[in-house]
Amino acid sequence: MQLVTPAIGLVFWMLVTFTxxxxxxxxxxWKPILESIRDREQTIEDSLSLAEKTKAxxxxxxxxxxxxxxxxxxxxxxxxxxxxEMRDKIVGDAxxxxxxxxxxxxxxxxxEIEKQKAAAIDELKREVSVLSVQIAEKLMQQQLENNQAQxxxxxxxxxxxx
Amino acid sequence: xxxKKKMPDFSTFFTxxxxxxxxxxxxxxxxxxxxAFANQDHSVSATAHEGDVADVAVTSHVAxxxxxxxxSGEAHGASSHGEAHxxxxxxxxxxxxxxxxxxxxxxxxxxxxxxxxxSLPVILYTESKGITLFSSARFxxxxxxxxxxxxxxxxxxxxxxxxxxxxxxxxxxxxNVVAMLIAVFTILIIAIGMANSYKKNKGKAPKGFHNLVEPxxxxxxxxxxxPSIGHKTDKFMPLLLTIFSFIFVNNVFGLIxxxxxxxxxxxxxxxxxxxxxxxxLTVNLNGNKYYWKHIFLPDVPxxxxxxxxxxxxxxxxxxxxxxxxxxxxxxxxxxxxxLGFFSLIFIFGSMNQGLxxxxxxxxxxxxxxxxxLEMLVAFLQAFVFTLLSAxxxxxxxxxxxx
Numbered sequence: 432m433q434l435v436t437p438a439i440g441l442v443f444w445m446l447v448t449f450t451x452x453x454x455x456x457x458x459x460x461w462k463p464i465l466e467s468i469r470d471r472e473q474t475i476e477d478s479l480s481l482a483e484k485t486k487a488x489x490x491x492x493x494x495x496x497x498x499x500x501x502x503x504x505x506x507x508x509x510x511x512x513x514x515x516e517m518r519d520k521i522v523g524d525a526x527x528x529x530x531x532x533x534x535x536x537x538x539x540x541x542x543e544i545e546k547q548k549a550a551a552i553d554e555l556k557r558e559v560s561v562l563s564v565q566i567a568e569k570l571m572q573q574q575l576e577n578n579q580a581q582x583x584x585x586x587x588x589x590x591x592x593x
Numbered sequence: 594x595x596x597k598k599k600m601p602d603f604s605t606f607f608t609x610x611x612x613x614x615x616x617x618x619x620x621x622x623x624x625x626x627x628x629a630f631a632n633q634d635h636s637v638s639a640t641a642h643e644g645d646v647a648d649v650a651v652t653s654h655v656a657x658x659x660x661x662x663x664x665s666g667e668a669h670g671a672s673s674h675g676e677a678h679x680x681x682x683x684x685x686x687x688x689x690x691x692x693x694x695x696x697x698x699x700x701x702x703x704x705x706x707x708x709x710x711x712s713l714p715v716i717l718y719t720e721s722k723g724i725t726l727f728s729s730a731r732f733x734x735x736x737x738x739x740x741x742x743x744x745x746x747x748x749x750x751x752x753x754x755x756x757x758x759x760x761x762x763x764x765x766x767x768x769n770v771v772a773m774l775i776a777v778f779t780i781l782i783i784a785i786g787m788a789n790s791y792k793k794n795k796g797k798a799p800k801g802f803h804n805l806v807e808p809x810x811x812x813x814x815x816x817x818x819x820p821s822i823g824h825k826t827d828k829f830m831p832l833l834l835t836i837f838s839f840i841f842v843n844n845v846f847g848l849i850x851x852x853x854x855x856x857x858x859x860x861x862x863x864x865x866x867x868x869x870x871x872x873x874l875t876v877n878l879n880g881n882k883y884y885w886k887h888i889f890l891p892d893v894p895x896x897x898x899x900x901x902x903x904x905x906x907x908x909x910x911x912x913x914x915x916x917x918x919x920x921x922x923x924x925x926x927x928x929x930x931x932l933g934f935f936s937l938i939f940i941f942g943s944m945n946q947g948l949x950x951x952x953x954x955x956x957x958x959x960x961x962x963x964x965x966l967e968m969l970v971a972f973l974q975a976f977v978f979t980l981l982s983a984x985x986x987x988x989x990x991x992x993x994x995x
Contacts, residue, residue: 433690433694433747433749434690434693434694434862434925435862435921436862437861437862437863437866438695438763438767438861438863439762439763439764439863440716440762440763440764440765440767440770441695441767441769441770441861441863441864442863442866442867443764444764444766444770444773445770445773445863445864445867445868446867448770448773448774448777449835449839449867449868449871452777452780452781452835452839453831453832453835453871455781455785456780456781456784456785456831456834456835456838457831457832457835459784459785459788460781460784460785460787460788461784461788461830461831461834461835462831463788463791463792464784464787464788464791464810465810465814465827465830465831467791467792467795468807468810468811468814470795
């Protein structure tokens with residue numbers, strides 16, 4: 432019976448001690464300990480999620496880079512193509528312009544040549560007529576000095592008429 | 594009632610290879626203990642012999658380093674010489690009760706006038722005298738009265754004048770109180786030391802002693818409290834941890850047979866009663882409307898209220914009551930079994946000296962085995978008490994009821 436009868440003194444001391452123990456431990460031990468554990472767990476969790484996020488970011492960035500690179504390559508190709516086309520066009524245009532100019536020059540040169548030629552022919556004609564008149568004059572002068580020669584010429588002329 | 598929880602663990606305990614190894618170790622220990630015992634017993638016989646020659650009272654003529662052995666010394670010392678004066682019969686029940694009960698002095702070794710014990714302060718409150726404070730040494734182990742008080746056979750303080758019926762409030766710093774204080778200081782040193790080193794090693798991995806204590810804390814939090822209480826766990830963690838550490842450390846100290854331990858603190862109904870009271874108050878002061886509705890307006894047909902409500906109210910009281918009894922019974926039973934095994938030696942020894950020797954190896958082996966088992970029980974009972982407390986608290990604060 433003594434065994435199952437709680438002694439008042441022990442109940443009293445137990446109440447006092449346990450209450451104090453609870454209060455002291457709560458304030459000075461369990462709170463800091465539990466907080467540190469929670470902090471550490473939080474840190475670990477955060478670090479893990481950060482690592483996961485970084486990994487995902489890396490993959491995303493890599494993909495982005497690749498697409499950027501592909502795009503850049505495409506753009507470069509397009510630019511090159513455009514440049515080539517432009518070059519061809521410019522060269523073509525220049526050629527056409529040059530051809531035209533050349534043609535124009537040629538025609539102008541031909542015209543000039545024609546004009547010059549005509550002028551030269553005119554000049555020549557004039558010279559020739561003057562010369563022939565002069566020759567004819569000289570001949571006439573010579574012929575008239577010599578009867579015989581006159582005779583020969585007339586005869587020759589006459590024979591030719593025949 | 595507590596045995597239900599503990600049985601599965603027992604079965605695994607018996608089948609593990611660790612258990613077999615410990616049993617071999619226990620056998621060796623038993624052997625050495627027996628040889629030591631045998632050597633000592635000769636000296637006991639010798640002393641007893643001298644005592645006989647000197648013809649002093651049986652109660653005071655034995656000196657030995659062990660309480661139990663002293664009994665043995667008396668027993669066969671008397672029987673072998675067949676002296677005329679009546680030998681003090683070995684009373685196992687009395688011896689066991691003395692060991693598991695509270696006391697005003699802390700008995701270390703020896704018997705009678707030769708015994709060595711630490712006298713603890715006696716603090717009494719009576720209406721007529723107010724507070725009286727003196728050392729328990731004044732009682733001279735129950736042989737003397739002091740200031741009108743004396744010790745009765747059970748070790749309780751009573752009036753020397755038997756006719757005085759005034760009640761005495763004994764708030765002495767008894768053996769259990771002192772043992773409890775030692776345990777409490779141990780807990781404080783460990784826990785506060787841990788908290789400080791947490792502050793020092795902030796953000797770093799735990800090391801050293803931490804690795805021993807932190808798993809216990811995490812175990813209580815993640816496996817005991819969280820599944821039962823849920824998201825309100827944090828509020829009750831300090832209480833659960835305090836209860837767990839208090840019971841566990843006191844249980845372990847109770848297993849140490851010499852001075853700082855050996856007291857039956859958690860096997861004392863007053864201690865378990867206060868622990869249960871704390872849980873009772875925590876549960877009912879934190880009970881939400883669902884908890885009270887469950888008790889006073891349960892989901893049953895109204896005519897059944899007559900039966901259900903008394904049962905529910907009984908349950909409110911019964912839960913902490915069962916907590917109190919389970920811890921008390923388990924720890925006290927452990928102490929009784931160990932003391933019982935030791936008593937066997939002296940019971941047989943009082944019949945025949947040789948028989949006493951023959952039984953002792955078996956007794957010691959079983960005691961060592963029980964000691965190992967009690968180590969398990971020390972943890973188990975602390976765990977069970979904490980777990981059930983957490984479950985009761987969880988039931989009281991649960992939000993969404995079925």
